[in-house]
Amino acid sequence: MTPTFDTLPRHLAVIMDGNGRWAKARGLSRSDGHKAGTEAAKTLVSECRTLGIEHVTLYTFSRENWARPKDEVAFLFDLLVRFMKREMPSLIEQGIRLRILGELSELPLTTRQAIKMAVDRSAKGNRMTLNLALNYSGRDEILRACRALAAKGLAPSAITEDAFAAELYTAGQPDPDLIIRTSGELRLSNFLLWQAAYSEFYFTDTYWPDFGTDELHKALAAFATRARRFGATGEDAQHDRAPAGDES
Known part of the structure; x- marks a missing residue:
């Protein structure tokens, strides 16, 4: 049975890390680890869709990843x-x-x-946006x-935060409420x-291929306990996410 949460992130972002170490611990190839990682991504996206999370961003391939062996990149x-x-x-x-963030x-x-x-x-999907950060660099x-x-x-x-955000890959989407990193x-x-300025973070030792629905639920349960103040303090502090822009 799918649990319910008092508070869910509107936008969940994930740094999927540990495929290679997961494979090495099992005497498998890095390719096997990446294959297992894609299945974990499929599971997470499906569960987020079931829970009603509107935006999911997966860090799929960074610009720095080009430094890996050519056969692995291919x-x-x-x-x-x-x-x-x-x-x-x-x-x-x-x-x-599906949307792509990156060059x-x-x-x-x-x-x-x-x-x-x-x-x-x-393009006509209106239940959830899945962003793949592909050949992506935050600085770039x-x-x-x-x-x-x-x-x-x-x-x-005229160069305001809104004007700047409109030029980002994520233009029209809310900033991530929660960023998960595995491994x-x-x-x-x-x-x-830029987008992570007020994100909550959740770190786990679990390698990405082992990050199933139970692990996701643990992260979401932890997020639900966070008091999100966005720089404010005292009785008037916000305990939920800040207002977010409409989807373009």
Whole structure:
């Protein structure tokens, strides 16, 4: 039976970490770990959709990940393409819209084509938005937004937080209420640096392939106990999420 929570994040973001260590501990290849990681991602997305979480962002591939061995990078992109093709009917049936955060022009042609098809086919989904942070860098996203504002020739006084946020990949979506990181690491790793200003964090030693629904429920239960003040103090402090922008 699916538990109920007094408070759920409107936007949940996840740094999926530990596929390689999970595989090594079992005498398996890193490829096996990545395959298991995709199944964990499928489980999490489906459960978030059931619970009613509106936005989920998964840190899928960072710009720093290009430093990994070429065969591993090629396998990751091939796995992504196969996963999207296999899961697209389910995403559409569940009303899940796919969006991509990151610089796609640097990806292999077959990967870009598969992504475009998946984004187009899922565009009418209105029950949940699934963001894949792919070839993503938080610092690069901030620089990209600065360049876009400069190109528009805005006066300094016109460069507001709202104007800046409108140039980010996440434009039109609320900032993440909760960011989960698996495998015991305690850092953001260049992920959603602007958007994470008032996010709650949940760290677990569990490797990503083992992060199932029970682990998700533990994280959500912990989030439900947090008093979110957004910089305020005292009796008037907010104990829930800040107002968020409408979905574009």
